[in-house]
Amino acid sequence: MGLVDKGRLPKPLTTLFNMGRSYSLWVYQWGLACCAIEMGAAFGSPRYDVMRLGVIPLPASPRQADLVVISGTVTDKMAPSIKRLYEQMPEPKYVISMGSCANCGGPYWDSYSVTKGIDQIIPVDVYVPGCPPRPEALLEGVVLLQQRIKNEDMGARWRGEGTKAIVREPIVVGGGPVE
């Protein structure tokens, strides 16, 4: 859009776009281990339904996804696939790291075959701690991410200043309000 390229995005329009984006996130579920079951419960079960938040858990491929939830232990053998998956996603993209294995290696911190956290490979926006985190914790992570998206500067993002240029402190669920 012409407005965005020239950097002249007025505030009401940004707010509208951000609201639209945050309430229509398409989540690609990269479920690896036990956290995948809790993610399945959060996204697919009738009780902790995630669709009421506007998040659709059914994209056909990573190329159609806004958000990826990496849940479960990441091993060194699996890491290249995750990197490739992340690169396939179009901007703007967000990453939620679910569970302590994806956050920092978790109970397998001393293993010879486990990557100690996926933030070693891809940049993470939200950390959801737990082993496994309750489905409500994951939904809290999604809600906090939505708050951040609503406060985002869209112009900076679309000018091509990708994820590296924007200094974003990752959110940790349970760590207080987000601005």
Place this chain on the structure above:
Amino acid sequence: MTDLADRQKLSYIAAQAADARLNVELETEGMTLNIGPQHPATHGTLRIIVRLDGEQVVWAEPSAGYMHRGYEKLTEVRTFPQVTALVNRIDWLGSFANEVPFILAAEQLMDIEAPPRAQWIRTILFELSRIANVSLFLGDLGVQLGAVTPVFMAFRDREYVLNLIESATGGRFHPNFDRIGGLKDDLPAGWIAETKQVMKKLRNFCDEIEELLFGNEIFQSRLRGIGVIPAEVAKQYGLSGANLRASGVDWDLRRDQKLPLAYDKVDWKVWTHPDGDSFARCWIRLQETREATHIVDQLLDGIPNGPIMAKVPRIIKVPEGEAWVSTENPLGEMGYYVVSKGDLGPFRVKIRSASFNNISIVPWVLRGVYVPDVISILASLYFILGDIDR
């Protein structure tokens, strides 16, 4: 039954033909298909490399290791309670069931037995974890074959069981509740009545699934006669659990082994099926879930009173020795060979996980099979990646 025998013969002939086709010079270019490691149908990160000739599989090879976390090395540097907490995460759907054989092996080495109340409650929680595990299998079975509805029902009914486990142990899954000598805590008040209600709901769920899935014509024609595993081959590969019983072998570790669990105090039945095909495997799991609800009902009526923990020292050092204990876990036979040297932690633990053996038969069973049947055979063999890769 003639229909079934023809299908079995056909698939056997197809397998022979597939083997022979490799030698034909006029062979068309085959295609190598890579299923996984991220695939909705593979229950996790299993990668199967399949070489195809048209629609038929000529050669298949699972490539495991995408979830290999190095359990056996990690157990060597942890103490016994720490290992119990870690070991929950091998079969991550029915987690309590993973702790039990390890704790039993440690108790065997220490030559103590948990008090009867603890044994009964252990058995109840074991069967609850079996129900939680297999009810998700039944839901997922639909998804593998294209029927999406049962999985929502499965998640909904599983929530009841997880609530029960959570109210007793504190964790929805990964309860980490078993201790050497007994259990961590006693049951909360009102748990027994609540569990009886939940068992009724689970029986309704089994009936619903039976009507919805198993009675369906498409389901039957996709699974009957597919992936036949004869009993001899099953035993050679070490298949266990429902996979073995579906081939007609009457072997159930709950009945055939003398362990300090309460299975001999209740009346229950072992289900077998003579066919050995995918349908038999799925059908047996359904019956076993229903049977598990009956076992839990009977156990709830008779829990003895008494202490929940035997007299053990506060800091447990297990004496030197070796012990092997295996139990009938939801996935099959899971066992731990614990070698201890009198230390705070084990010296070596060999974890015999059921899915490792169950999946080792995949190269054999997938020869000559059509591509959609690959998925249904894998679905019926039922594995959890954490169990294969440890």
Place this chain on the structure above:
Amino acid sequence: MSDDSTVAELPGDALREGVVQALRDALGDALLDSVIVPQRDVWVRVRTDAWRQAGIVLRDTVGCDYFCFLSAIDWMPSPFGRGEDDPTQPAPERDTEIRQGVTGGDTRMQVFARVTNIAKHFGVTIKADVADDDTVVDSWVPVYAGANWHERETHEMFGIGFAGHPDLRNMYLPTDFEGHPLRKDFPLLARLVKPWPGIADVEPLPGDDSEDES
């Protein structure tokens, strides 16, 4: 031969003694040791060159048609302890004596397997030494087809070769992985790099006579 059968009249006992006797008849002096825990389990140890023959005897004569698992044990105590040392301090004195377990042994590594007789409800654990300088044993794949994957895993974890195995490549680890993780001299680097923060100093409760842990 050491027999732990102090309680002699129990039926489970006679069954397992029969098993050991059948093995002794078939293998002769290749059966090096056996231990029976009455009503519970039986362990046997055979000579390394009789490993495959013992498997065949177990399958055909003793009737153990169900293959449970196959793996190995490294009996050397770990030079890193439990990885809880402070790297700024000199390493503490550790026990380096290699003591093998239930049926004894002469070498650092042993390969062991378990097979079950489904009809008669018993299982046998069988062990064999693996020579320190020539870590190769015969493969069990011709005996039990399921041994294929187990031997691949044992090979990559311990470095033990299996002669006659059709396809001995890595099971779990990527092909460029160096080292054999389950050997005791393979360190867990994350534990060596910084001092272990979780050492609990447990003091006895008043009136308790359990020991300190440091």
